[in-house]
Amino acid sequence: MHSTKEKNDNNKDDLLLRMGLNDNKAGMEGLDKEKINKIIMEATRGSKFYGNELKKEKQVNQRIENMMQQKAQITSQQLRKAQLQVDRFAMELEQSRDLNNTIVHIDMDAFYAAVEMRDNPELKDKPIAVGSMMMLSTSNYYARRFGVRAAMPGFIAKRLCPQLTIVPPNFDKYQAVSREVKEILADYDPNFMAMSLDEAYLNITKHLQERQNWPEDKRKYFIKTGNSLENGNPFQANSEEQNNPQILQNAIVFGTSAEEAVKEIRFRIEQKTTLTASAGIAPNTMLAKVCSDKNKPNGQYQILPNREAVMDFIKDLPIRKVSGIGKVTEKMLKALGIITCTELYQQRALLSLLFSETSWHHFLHISLGLGSTLLARDGDRKSMSVERTFSEMSKAEEQYSLCQELCSELAQDLQKEGLKGRTVTIKLKNVNFEVKTRASTVSSVVSTAEEIFAIAKDLLRTEIDADFPHPLRLRLMGVRLSSFPNEDKKQQQRSIIGFLQAGNQALSATGHMLEKTDKDQFLKPLEMSQKKSFFDKKRSERKWSQQDTFKCEAVDTQSLQTSDSFQVLKKMNENLETSENSNKSQIFTCPSCFREQGSISLEAFNKHVDACLDGPSINEDRKMFSCSHASSTEVNRKENVHHSFSLHEKQDYETHQKHSGINSVDCAELVETKGNPPKAESVGALSDKHSKEECAVFPRESFNTEQHYQNSFSTVLLEDMGSSQQESPQPYLPEVIITQALVCPICNLEQKTSDLTLFNMHVDICLNKGIIQELRKDSLANQPTKSTKSTDTSGQVQKTATKTKRPGMHSSSKKVKPNSPRHTLDIFFK
């Protein structure tokens, strides 16, 4: 449809505008976006690859359509309810916000290409890429002006930029350089986490503390003006850095701030390797990563450790920039009108109904600017594999022998790490780019080439037979081994600890444990798998995941007018304080109708709340939510706990990278050179954010054959903070917008926010500061029994309709064991 297209284009432009990317710097050599797209299209159209891309695109579109149907069935009550639940969780997250760490993300600029240019002067001032005709790992900024990107096949890059020099990768060299860089990084955080050869996270919190007392000497570095830097002072061109560090003669003194420390790191890297790096400084890894992208190349950016700064940064941030949000997720969320983090936050209730628990939790973290503050050493390897692409192979005999070869290679790699596993998986990709995997698990571990091949061969044979009389026309084959046994001793220990922690988490569910809710910590259910069978586990997870936990939790300040909120909260707190055990008689005030419910059991109270919520006579004026994502209170600083892990670098990964052909797409590079004009060369930069954005091979239009979704959605993009959340079969009531200043009744300070949610959070925190700790201990002490609540729950409430299947909703791994009523209350009062 015509209008559809227009809308999309507008959205895109808008996005680009917000990202500050939509200017094509004219005058420089290079291509504009249209030309790039055209060339790529021509090179692509009609190829098998393209056909498969279209097919995949259709599947994604289908998923979106399903999602939209589900969305259409959601009632306003369900949504309201979800809102309460989600906001309760958001509140917990807010309280667990930890701003006390200084996390740095270091990212070498166009790493492989930069190394090649450094070591071969011929390549200076030329567009180059590292890789092969088949696939490029990275390109320099010059080449990027022509649309040449990482993850692009070389032959297409050549069409975009005929002068392009493609140099084959020298992984050994990159590794050596990487080691040099890591030596520097270790000075600032011995436990830093290397993500690849060119990227690492550091927690420099401790370093900064010590650094405060350092004499100038220890922060003083001499500028090397040796041969390698014949062009003069490497720092000279950088106006930004010129001010701060004191430059005296040939030395620079860096300050004691985080920003200065990171400048020092980058300075030392450049001095040592003649390569530049970019960096991001923030209170958590998620933000640091995004930051490092902001002033790339050769720049840095800091988000100051206060909530306001974080929220400000997050506000217009396109979700796609966040690690973990890929092409598909971006598209699905876009279908819901979500592009920025603010929009992601605004739709949180809906998302909780449409996505799995892990997914919407992740989304909520992102939209609140939360992330991991720990650099957890990554655990033991879970699988090892080999795969290879080749020109079409149709003879079964060749296929078997190739399979055998792969098994041998795999066995070799396995031997290096002394690994044995029980599951063998083969991967096949045919000439149409369709991928299949077939797995088989045996009862005892295998590791030799012969053992693995015996299993892989059977799997392969089955596939060949299945297609008989036709041969398999393959372009890729792979073999993987997984299901490694648990390392006995340690594993058992960990298993016990893990179990206890899981218990704690389920019980306390308060800030304490929640600080770990980042992606990294989310997972790790492995301990449980020993106790229960897989299916047992799944079953019990499902059982507890949803409905059960709902009732009393629905009580939430969010839904209340501020004054009422305070009253109710206070009252409930009093009740809690005085009543020893939950299920006895207590006095509750219904957050929906605001009537005291007298001395009733929790179940009864829950029933009442449900009735109130579900019933027709809902207090329609009730404030749902204001959307502002803006600043608010400075809150709840946690103690600075320093976790130290043993040094761990991802050597495995890198080693593998090394002796496999062209891999490791340098996806990290790219992007917006606009806001901050790059120093030397490299201007222009075509819009896309390459690291992501489907490695940009295809013009968006080419695959978007069915964009009509965009229009069929009733979702309304919010123009300002007060507008309704979204349209649904039963549209929402307009929200009440609080215009007057909000003054916290506890601390008496005016809160600079018009966002009720945030204000309520503040009040809650003020109110409960002291009490919470006690409640936590309390709840831990009183291990709740499972109580009658679940039956109670099943008795009424939703159940039907939309509860079908949303994209997954395990209460994955760890959490949410049965919540006792007592516990639920506990959660509520934080």
Add this chain to the structure above:
DNA sequence: CGGATCGAC
């Protein structure tokens, strides 16, 4: 557990 898919580098 098996298979497909996503995402990162």
Add this chain to the structure above:
DNA sequence: CTATGTCGATCCG
């Protein structure tokens, strides 16, 4: 001619 390789995680059946 010519569109990677390796790993971890999630979700669904």
